[in-house]
Amino acid sequence: MMQQTLEYFVSCPKGIEGLLLDEVRQLGADQAKETVAGVSCQGDLALGYRLCLWSRLANRVLLVLDRFAAEDAAALYQGVSAIDWADHLTAEGTLAVDFSGRLPGVDNTHFGALKVKDALVDQLRQPDGQRPGVDRVQPDLRLNVHCRNGQVQLAVDLSGASLHQRGYRLQQGAAPLKENLAAAILLRAEWPRRAAAGEALTDPMCGSGTFLVEAALMAADIAPNLQRERWGFSAWLQHVPAVWQRLVAEARERAEAGLQKTPAWIRGYEADPRLLQPVRNNIQRAGLSDWVKVYQGELATFAPQPDRGQKGLVVCNPPYGERLGDTASLVYLYQKLGEVLRQHCQGWEAAIFTGNPELGKRMGIRSHKQYNLFNGALPCKLLLMHLQPEAYLLEGGEPTAGQPGVQATVARLGESAQMFANRLQKNLKTLGKWARQQGISCYRVYDADMPEFAVAIDLYDDWAHVQEYLAPKSISEDKAAERLQDVLAALPQVLGIPREQIVLKQRQRQAGKQQYQRMAQQGQFMPVQEDAVKLLVNLTDYLDTGLFLDHRPMRLRIAAEASGKRLLNLFCYTGSVTVHAAMAGARRTTSVDLSNTYLDWARRNLALNGLSDLHQLVRADVMQWLAECRDEYELIFIDPPTFSNSKRMDDVFDVQRDHVALLEMAMARLAPGGVLYFSNNFRRFKLDPQLSEQFVVEDITQQTIDRDFARSPKIHRTWRLTAKA
Numbered sequence: 001m002m003q004q005t006l007e008y009f010v011s012c013p014k015g016i017e018g019l020l021l022d023e024v025r026q027l028g029a030d031q032a033k034e035t036v037a038g039v040s041c042q043g044d045l046a047l048g049y050r051l052c053l054w055s056r057l058a059n060r061v062l063l064v065l066d067r068f069a070a071e072d073a074a075a076l077y078q079g080v081s082a083i084d085w086a087d088h089l090t091a092e093g094t095l096a097v098d099f100s101g102r103l104p105g106v107d108n109t110h111f112g113a114l115k116v117k118d119a120l121v122d123q124l125r126q127p128d129g130q131r132p133g134v135d136r137v138q139p140d141l142r143l144n145v146h147c148r149n150g151q152v153q154l155a156v157d158l159s160g161a162s163l164h165q166r167g168y169r170l171q172q173g174a175a176p177l178k179e180n181l182a183a184a185i186l187l188r189a190e191w192p193r194r195a196a197a198g199e200a201l202t203d204p205m206c207g208s209g210t211f212l213v214e215a216a217l218m219a220a221d222i223a224p225n226l227q228r229e230r231w232g233f234s235a236w237l238q239h240v241p242a243v244w245q246r247l248v249a250e251a252r253e254r255a256e257a258g259l260q261k262t263p264a265w266i267r268g269y270e271a272d273p274r275l276l277q278p279v280r281n282n283i284q285r286a287g288l289s290d291w292v293k294v295y296q297g298e299l300a301t302f303a304p305q306p307d308r309g310q311k312g313l314v315v316c317n318p319p320y321g322e323r324l325g326d327t328a329s330l331v332y333l334y335q336k337l338g339e340v341l342r343q344h345c346q347g348w349e350a351a352i353f354t355g356n357p358e359l360g361k362r363m364g365i366r367s368h369k370q371y372n373l374f375n376g377a378l379p380c381k382l383l384l385m386h387l388q389p390e391a392y393l394l395e396g397g398e399p400t401a402g403q404p405g406v407q408a409t410v411a412r413l414g415e416s417a418q419m420f421a422n423r424l425q426k427n428l429k430t431l432g433k434w435a436r437q438q439g440i441s442c443y444r445v446y447d448a449d450m451p452e453f454a455v456a457i458d459l460y461d462d463w464a465h466v467q468e469y470l471a472p473k474s475i476s477e478d479k480a481a482e483r484l485q486d487v488l489a490a491l492p493q494v495l496g497i498p499r500e501q502i503v504l505k506q507r508q509r510q511a512g513k514q515q516y517q518r519m520a521q522q523g524q525f526m527p528v529q530e531d532a533v534k535l536l537v538n539l540t541d542y543l544d545t546g547l548f549l550d551h552r553p554m555r556l557r558i559a560a561e562a563s564g565k566r567l568l569n570l571f572c573y574t575g576s577v578t579v580h581a582a583m584a585g586a587r588r589t590t591s592v593d594l595s596n597t598y599l600d601w602a603r604r605n606l607a608l609n610g611l612s613d614l615h616q617l618v619r620a621d622v623m624q625w626l627a628e629c630r631d632e633y634e635l636i637f638i639d640p641p642t643f644s645n646s647k648r649m650d651d652v653f654d655v656q657r658d659h660v661a662l663l664e665m666a667m668a669r670l671a672p673g674g675v676l677y678f679s680n681n682f683r684r685f686k687l688d689p690q691l692s693e694q695f696v697v698e699d700i701t702q703q704t705i706d707r708d709f710a711r712s713p714k715i716h717r718t719w720r721l722t723a724k725a
Contacts, residue, residue: 005030007064008048009155011038012057015373016184020057027054045240048158049247052231056183056214056224058163062144062155070152072105073115079152080119088156088237091124094135098157101147116145116154140235160232167227168286169208177317177353179224181375182210185382186218188371189313189351195219195264200312204302204340206268206294209279211315216266216291220258223251227286263290265306269297299336303344313349314341314387320355320378331362331488332499338363341387350385357381358482362489364412366391413493417486420453424494434707442528442537444549444708451475453483457491458549460528464495464502465539503539527608531556533583534608535576536601546574546601550715551639553704554679558637559584561675565634568592568669570622575602577637582611589615590633592625594644623653626665636666636676642685655680660688667695667721679704679718687719696722 008029012020014037021034027050029041041047051061068079089095099113106112117134120143125131142157164180186192191201195218203211217224226248233239270276273296283292306312318333341350342365352367354360355378360367367383368391374380385391393412413421427445435443446457454469466487471480484504492499525536530552537545555577558567562581569578572591575598582589593599599617606615618625622640640662644653663678670676691697698720701713709715 004044005042006045006048007040007042008051009035009038009040009062009064009153010051010055011059011062013037013059013178013181013184013374015371016057016181019184019187020055023055023057024051027051045238046243046247049233049244052159052163052233053223053225053247053251055163056187056218057180058159059180060144060162061158063158064153064155066154068152068154069150070103070147071150072103073111074105076103076106076112076147076152077115077119080116080154081123083154085120085123089120089124089132089141090237091126091130091132093140093235094133094138095120095141095143096134096136096139097143097145099145099147101145103147103150103152106147112145112147116143138230142232156236156238157232158236160230160234163225166213166224166286168213169210169282170285176208177210177375179210179214181373182214182317183218183224184373185315185317185351185353186211186215188369188382189315189349189384191215191313191315192218194313194349198264198310200265200267200304200306200310201315202267202269202304202312203315204269204297204299204337205316205318206270206279207275207317209268209282209292209294211317212266212268212279212292212294213283213286213288215315216264216288217286219264219266220255220261220288220291222255222258222287226251226255259287259290265310265312266292267304267306268292268294269299269302270294271296271298299333299340302340304348311347311349313351314345315351315353317353318359320359320380330356330359331485332492332502334359334362335364335489335492335499338365341365341385342392345387346389348387350383350387352383352385353380354383355380357383358485361414362485364393366393413490414486416483417490420450420483420486421490421494423449423453424457424490428494431708439531440552442530442547442549443552443706447709447711449711452479453487454480455484455487457487458545459495460526460537460539460545460547462497462501463526463539464491464497465545466491466502466504467543468504468506505543525604530576531559531580533559533576533579535579535605536574536608547576548573548639550681550705550709550712551577551679553706554637554677554718555580557704558635558677562586562635565674566590566632566671568631568633568636568666570626570636570638570666571640572602572617573598573639575599575605575617577639578602578615579605579609579611581635582606582615583609586635590618590631591616592618592620592622594619594621623651623658623662623665626662626669629669631669632671632674633669634671634674636670636674637679638662638666638676639679642680642682655682656685659685660691663691663721664694667723670723672723674722676721677718678721679716681716683714685717687717691721694724696724 010024017034020039021032024032024039024041028047029043032039032041048061048063066083070076070079097113097116099109121131144155144157146153164178166179201215206212276294276296279294283289318337352360355375360383365385367385369384371382373382424446431445442460444458448454448469451472452475454471456467458465468484491502524540525538527534528537535547537547539545558577559580563585564587567581567586567589569591572578572593575591578589578591591602596619599619602617640655642655666676700720701718704718705713
């Protein structure tokens, strides 16, 4: 078989067939032809060995034994039986069958593989009953059978395990890139030519180090699969060890010669210290410790420092993000990557591989070439960039602090993002002036003013809290995601705050049951100032921050009326109303809520303002507590949730259904001359008319809507209740 011309099919990931075609030709193939996810070619047995040993791009090398027509399972059996299997496997041997495609009467791949196995086993069965067995992991013979349009291709898999499994990467990060895809990216970026010219290579987010090792293997002329010990042909009866050993010896000589050269400057950086030792272990297993160095470092500190004047290639596979919560951080990650490349890698080249091309646009660098590739089933793009000023999509800025004469630059916004930025800038100018005049540091600066940008943006001192609403039905999900990225790109520039101080959440306008949903557990609280009061907010852990900004006028109103009075705060949440009243001189306060989390928060708010335990915090179901309470209060505030079904409650609370009973019980606790304020944010809420027959009821909603919520007059409804004379 060694001298005859054989037919091969070499498979690869979709998108790199053209590169594989060039590679198999360089390795000596004849009549090579590109097909979907692979290349067909011809050559001798040595070619098959050489492809297994040297292909950096292939998944599998298949030696085609036969092609035949088959109209059903019986014909498949007959076609397989026509081959003399004694030339390939002994009766004591083992086999595995990989079956793909469709054939009439073959309902699934398992049944197809079973028919192929039966045909082979029946032929080799001995009189004493000895027959080949099945071994899915390390068989003596692995067959690959593919059916299409009534034609069957039957091949021996020479590679065994997929060729991307080089053997050096035993430890890897959460989202590893396959070795042959990494090699394809390096080839597209012309790394072998650059390495030969003495250029450097660096990966600022190296993960398990795949780019680094594959780049070093290329630069040192090392066969990618030289270390593999087990092959698909190892126990195949047609295997010719002498030919194989000659090729391995040649590859080892080339590797030894390559490693004697001056090592290429190849460096990786990884922020997570837990990944450093695993990636160094991978590099050591590949025998490249003298060629590849890895250091701990955040992207923000990345600045490659090769030999003076040395140019190079930055190659990177930044995260793409699959969860919505990733969006904000990923936009800023890509923007930061672009900023770092512009500032520290000018004159270099960049190869950025991403599954989210929209994020790639946030780098502020124009790509001169783009390639469509697949990471598994995920369509991706490889962006190649010249890191030269003419490729930068930039706007000039002020001199960077501490670096006189160095201009700070930011990526120019696209048309859509600029449109949003203009509106936000207008809002910031008018609302910012109003807030400064009122001494307000926490306020809403944007609330879906433009329907296509369906977000609310609240400022908390020098932080921005962004909530994405459900986009209008007229806007597709893809367009909504793109618009959200426009928002996130514009915010740092317009607001002048660091990207790290922008927090993104998703919520629909109707809070309802979602109001107290927990989102994270970072536990990061920060104090903000509201009038004479300090309050703790948490921008990351919950849908709400602990401070309802729309209730600011209500809190100040209660503070103005609280002096010398007893306050009852029902459904007290984080106790902001209580703190305002206490700081304004309330004689005593009682705050009731069922959540330990929010009562603890309220306790911290009280302590932050130096208030004592005289201000009582009660953990209880409000309805049950009111039924048992006998105290009186001159000032009562009630802001219930729309809906609550806590496990600690005996019944479900529904504000529309239960508000009459709630207000009747609360009014029974109102001291003579006292005032009760009732508010809620259920947009379809209707106050029961019978309450006006029992009490003096005044709708004061308009008095409790500040200028920053003027666009959302239905953000809440508020009533003032007093006893009738």
